[in-house]
């Protein structure tokens with residue numbers, strides 16, 4: 001069997017199982033075993049694949065047929081041009097979150113030696129991408145889950161970056177006035193919607209997804225307490241779930257935040273929000 005035949009055959013199995021991107025997944029799984037480029041493998045009608053590679057590939061194929069996310073099978077996910085180690089201890093980084101990072105970097109251009117907290121850091125993809133792009137940023141990665149933080153620590157090592165790691169329930173244990181920017185992609189899916197998610201998502205950590213009855217629990221808690229650890233005029237930037245922009249804006253305004261801005265993702269969904277703590281007037285930068 002050649003790579004081209006194997007990928008086609010496997011893609012057909014994936015397609016009949018309802019897997020969204022069958023050719024891509026079958027080629028990437030083979031590339032993870034052979035080390036080749038997925039596109040060249042799809043076009044390779046010469047090489048003859050043999051055992052034990054075929055059996056190893058079949059094992060990966062069966063995992064994908066069980067709807068285990070491709071990134072968990074591969075053990076890594078691309079984000080902002082880096083490969084992050086991921087496994088079921090952490091949420092898989094999503095492309096729309098890259099836009100949050102780009103916005104954060106834009107804001108941070110105005111600061112000297114800024115201190116940034118990546119709250120609910122999971123794999124650490126946000127904070128570490130900021131650090132990689134702008135080494136003068138001092139980054140703290142924080143998560144309630146020791147398991148997630150272990151993955152973040154592994155990514156600090158893999159990417160040869162420096163970051164402080166902190167385990168805590170939201171802002172517990174973080175020092176007052178210690179951050180210029182908090183960036184956070186909180187769990188924001190309403191509990192009742194969690195059961196109806198795409199099958200792959202059910203393999204991801206529930207506490208990284210479930211935002212309580214209306215999905216807004218973490219926003220409420222964070223907005224009520226963030227000013228305690230921000231410098232005066234510090235910024236709070238958060239990713240948003242669908243239809244949450246108005247509610248989160250209202251929560252921010254009610255807590256005295258200023259300069260509230262919302263941005264859309266590439267699908268036109270209001271996906272992220274920025275606001276400044278009122279002291280210091282930095283919101284009109």
Ligand code: GLN
Pocket residue numbers: 090091092093094097119120121122123124125126185186187207208209
């Ligand atoms: N910060 C990580 C990400 O954006 C994890 C977020 C989370 O666990 N809710 O992918």
